[in-house]
Amino acid sequence: MSGHEKINYVELPANNLAAAKQFYGQVFGWVFADYGPDYVAFANSGLDGGFYRSVKQSSVAAGAALIVLYSKDLQQTETKVLAAGGTIVKPVFTFPGGRRFHFADPNGNELAVWSEQ
Template sequence: MRPQEQINYIELPAADLAATKQFYTGVFGWVFADYGPDYIAFANSGLDGGFYRSTLTSKVAAGAALVVLYSKDLAGCEKRIVQAGGNIVKPVFSFPGGRRFHFTDPHGNELAVWSEQ
């Protein structure tokens, strides 16, 4: 039974679904399933979700929610993101409880990664 009234799924835009799959699989190990030409679902991410074909992007400055991922190795994760074509848009900074940075994926969606260290 699924928990009631809790966040269950998240969807993000992406113009190039093949490149999106390659980025998130390579950097984070997510697993994808294709649902037609305009939608891919992901799993093995902590919270399941999907990407729908769109030229729009999800950015905090535009009012979008920020998806925050966790990594035990913040520096290693940052390096993998950059090597895979992502951009660091907010360098590592401290906050109560840990440190984090923000990045954009190759499509331009903004996400963050945090760690206790």
């Protein structure tokens, strides 16, 4: 395996695994492999990972690390997030290097999307 001592995989909580698969597949084109009733792996995401069944959520306010995705078209991605059932946690704002917004997926996990534009 390459990438010795580098970040290799990320796992997020999800009470509803089917909702997670639907949302991330629809918005970002991720693909999934089920590993029993309580775990689903994802790929085609930039960094592979998985969702484990849990009633908890990942949020910055609770001290969780923030996963940030990249988009060439921030507005289009925001529209897709909302259409798939996500909610905006922090509206688009400017920072040195670009703009971004934070969203919560249908399971309540907070992620962000950024763009140079």
